[in-house]
Amino acid sequence: MLKPETSTTTTAVKRRVSDPLWVRIVLISLTFLFFVFFIFLPLGMVFAQAFQKGWAFYLECITEPYAIKALQLTLTTVAIVVPLNALFGLSAAWAITKFNFRGKATLKTLLDLPFAVSPVIAGLIFVLLVGSRTPFGGWLGEHGIKIIFSTPGIIIATLFVTFPFIARELIPLMEAQSRDEEEAALTLGAKGWQIFSKITLPNIRWGLLYGMILCSARSIGEFGAVSVVSGHIRGQTNTVPLHVEILYSEYNFTASFAVASILVFLALLTVVGKVSLEKHFQKHSLEN
Amino acid sequence: MSIVKNKKRNILPGFGLSMGYTVFYLSAIVIVPLSMVFFNTVPMGWEPFMQAVTAPRVLAAYRLSFSTAFFASLFDAVAGLLTAWVIVRYRFPGKAILDALVDLPFALPTAVAGICFATLYSPAGWLGEISAKWNLQIINTPTGIVLALIFIGFPFVVRTLQPVLEELEVEIEESAHSLGATRWQTFRRIILPHLFPALLTGVTLAFARSIGEYGSVIFIAGNLPMKTEIAPLMIMSKLDQFDYAGASAVALVLLLISFSMLLALNAIQEWQQKAYR
Numbered sequence: 001m002l003k004p005e006t007s008t009t010t011t012a013v014k015r016r017v018s019d020p021l022w023v024r025i026v027l028i029s030l031t032f033l034f035f036v037f038f039i040f041l042p043l044g045m046v047f048a049q050a051f052q053k054g055w056a057f058y059l060e061c062i063t064e065p066y067a068i069k070a071l072q073l074t075l076t077t078v079a080i081v082v083p084l085n086a087l088f089g090l091s092a093a094w095a096i097t098k099f100n101f102r103g104k105a106t107l108k109t110l111l112d113l114p115f116a117v118s119p120v121i122a123g124l125i126f127v128l129l130v131g132s133r134t135p136f137g138g139w140l141g142e143h144g145i146k147i148i149f150s151t152p153g154i155i156i157a158t159l160f161v162t163f164p165f166i167a168r169e170l171i172p173l174m175e176a177q178s179r180d181e182e183e184a185a186l187t188l189g190a191k192g193w194q195i196f197s198k199i200t201l202p203n204i205r206w207g208l209l210y211g212m213i214l215c216s217a218r219s220i221g222e223f224g225a226v227s228v229v230s231g232h233i234r235g236q237t238n239t240v241p242l243h244v245e246i247l248y249s250e251y252n253f254t255a256s257f258a259v260a261s262i263l264v265f266l267a268l269l270t271v272v273g274k275v276s277l278e279k280h281f282q283k284h285s286l287e288n
Numbered sequence: 289m290s291i292v293k294n295k296k297r298n299i300l301p302g303f304g305l306s307m308g309y310t311v312f313y314l315s316a317i318v319i320v321p322l323s324m325v326f327f328n329t330v331p332m333g334w335e336p337f338m339q340a341v342t343a344p345r346v347l348a349a350y351r352l353s354f355s356t357a358f359f360a361s362l363f364d365a366v367a368g369l370l371t372a373w374v375i376v377r378y379r380f381p382g383k384a385i386l387d388a389l390v391d392l393p394f395a396l397p398t399a400v401a402g403i404c405f406a407t408l409y410s411p412a413g414w415l416g417e418i419s420a421k422w423n424l425q426i427i428n429t430p431t432g433i434v435l436a437l438i439f440i441g442f443p444f445v446v447r448t449l450q451p452v453l454e455e456l457e458v459e460i461e462e463s464a465h466s467l468g469a470t471r472w473q474t475f476r477r478i479i480l481p482h483l484f485p486a487l488l489t490g491v492t493l494a495f496a497r498s499i500g501e502y503g504s505v506i507f508i509a510g511n512l513p514m515k516t517e518i519a520p521l522m523i524m525s526k527l528d529q530f531d532y533a534g535a536s537a538v539a540l541v542l543l544l545i546s547f548s549m550l551l552a553l554n555a556i557q558e559w560q561q562k563a564y565r
Contacts, residue, residue: 019471024378031374031386034367038439039389041414042404049407088313095306099298107310109554113318116546118500119398120520121325121539128324128532159317182300192301214394221397223503224520228527241399241503248403248507257407260400267395274395275388 046264049257061258069235070243071262073151077239078219081158082212089166089211093204094196097174098182108171114163122160123228126153149231154239157225162215169211173204210277217270221263325543328536340537345513346522350541353519356430357498360437361445361491367438368445368490369483375446376453390446393439398503405436406507428510433518436504441494448490452483485560489553496549500542 019027051058061067092111096104114122130137130147140147147153181203185195201208223241230237232246240263247256329337340346374380375387393401409416409426419426426432456479464474502520509516517525519542526535 019377023471027370027374028378028380031371032382034371035386035389037415038367038442039392042401042408042439043392045404045408045414046400088310091306091313092310094302095310098300099303099307101298101303101307107314109550110314110318112550113322113547116496116500116543116550117322118502118520118523118539118542118546120502120523121500121543124523124527124535124539125321125324127527128328128536129321131532133530133532156317160321163317179300186300195300196302217395221395221400223397223399223402227503228524241397244397244403245399253407256403260397260403263397263400267392267397267400270395271388271391274391275384 043264046257046261049253050261052254052257057254058258058261061255062262066234066238067240067243067259070238070240070259073154073238074220074240076151077155077158078216080155081162081219082215084159085162085215086166086208086212088163089168089170090208092167093170093174094200096171098179111164111167111171114160117160119161119222119224120228122225123157126157126160126229148229149233150237153229154226154237157229158219158222161222161225162218165215165218166208166211169207169214170204173207174200177203206277206281210274210281213270213273213277217267220266322543325536325539328533329540332533332537336533337537340534341541345517346519346538348514349517349519349522349538352430352433352515352517353499356433356437356518357495357501360434360498361441361495363434363438364441364445364494365487365491368442368449368494369487371442372446372449372453376450390443393441393443398440398501399507401439401504402436402507405432405439405504409435409508427508428512428516430516432508432510433505433516436508437498437501440501440504441498444493444497445487445490448486448493449483452486456482485556489556489560492549492553492556496546496553500546 050061092107096108127148128134130140130153132138132141132146132148137148147156181199182195185199190198221241222239223245226239227242227245230239230242232238232242234246238246240259244256244260244263247253247259332340371386371390375383375390406427407413409419409432411417411420411427416427424431426435460478461474464478465471469477500520502518502524505518506521509518509521511517511521519538523535523538523542526532526538
């Protein structure tokens with residue numbers, strides 16, 4: 001989460017460390033040991049496996065038609081899911097932080113619900129709701145609308161899984177900022193949309209971007225929920241993570257890790273984006 | 289200040305629109321679909337429901353999910369505390385990289401984590417070879433599941449501890465020192481109790497996430513019936529047999545457990561806020 005104030009961080013780094021040198025060395029080494037086993041080795045392995053058969057084979061694996069199709073489907077999903085959840089996040093944050101009403105705490109708890117739901121259950125609920133064997137799904141099917149085992153199902157399941165991300169970033173941010181600026185604009189005669197676009201949005205743009213990065217990362221990588229609703233039809237309902245799984249279960253390890261390396265690259269990009277936004281945000285809030 | 293703000297009347301525009309859209313979207317994407325688990329379980333009746341959720345294979349799956357999540361989050365408590373401490377308190381080369389990479393398990397698709405760990409610990413893998421020499425089987429065992437879950441839960445503990453650790457006032461430690469406390473006493477008696485609510489929050493988050501985790505686990509687990517089948521996998525296999533009622537029954541139990549953990553978490557956080565006031 002982006003934190004509104006960070007002056008403590010700098011003092012924490014500058015102050016004299018009071019642990020003895022040997023304690024520091026032992027603790028730092030243990031941390032590195034943990035990272036070696038749980039972060040560096042798994043990461044290194046992806047690339048070692050992906051390039052096992054050389055560059056040419058690697059390029060072939062990530063440019064073959066099914067891989068491209070999977071990438072297209074994943075990008076389509078992200079392009080639909082992130083704006084929809086961003087719109088929701090803005091709306092929920094506006095309602096929750098700019099007004100007082102009863103049941104606010106309950107609403108905030110409900111927003112977090114998808115975090116407590118197993119990805120498999122996230123897929124299951126949409127099969128139960130609009131699967132071809134349910135009344136509603138059957139009715140939709142008669143009218144030629146197929147949701148489960150097709151792209152809309154993947155999008156809806158991803159919407160559910162990434163539902164809280166943006167709202168969760170925006171709400172604490174907008175809570176920390178008072179309503180004064182917006183109310184001042186109102187008394188000066190600004191309209192609702194003007195207040196939102198000229199005052200609120202510039203104030204929260206970094207938090208919004210931050211939430212959207214987290215939301216995209218999860219949309220790209222979602223596996224369990226999408227696996228339930230996709231039906232694994234190659235070239236049609238296969239997202240990149242599902243493609244990785246299929247290749248892996250076919251013992252096509254090199255190809256599987258080659259495609260996975262794209263996802264690792266995107267994950268590293270996400271981490272870098274996250275860190276640089278946090279840095280930018282800290283500088284920004286210190287200047288103010 | 290906060291009291292004054294609360295007493296202020298709502299004067300900004302857009303309440304109806306934003307609230308309406310929020311409630312509509314929340315219902316359409318979350319509430320209505322989630323309620324389907326309930327509505328598909330109720331027509332089953334009590335007896336078949338109990339049969340579905342207490343079948344030996346299902347019980348074994350619940351037990352496995354719980355025990356592996358428990359041990360993984362316990363390990364994460366130690367590893368997370370260590371990492372947060374080292375990152376907040378010490379200066380050393382590579383610190384910024386470690387700090388950034390804490391988030392990798394959040395950002396990395398679970399399926400990728402799954403195939404990474406499965407390959408790393410497979411008999412021919414980098415670490416599988418070493419463990420085979422010690423006659424230690426990791427792949428297709430609960431140990432493998434715990435390893436994958438440690439990876440998944442780790443950032444939750446670090447990221448909840450970090451801000452609390454950063455705000456911990458050094459003066460308290462200094463006064464403990466000047467009153468003759470050893471460094472270890474200061475840590476045990478002052479720092480640890482102060483961090484405890486945050487630690488508990490982080491561990492609960494990691495545990496809740498681990499119970500439902502699917503993608504990173506199924507590859508290393510091997511999914512042997514009664515031995516290494518996790519609870520979400522039971523839902524998956526019931527779905528594959530078009531046993532929708534059975535799948536919802538298993539899901540309902542899992543959901544009730546997760547929701548009660550969410551409530552417990554809210555209680556912890558309230559307690560935490562009180563503790564800092």
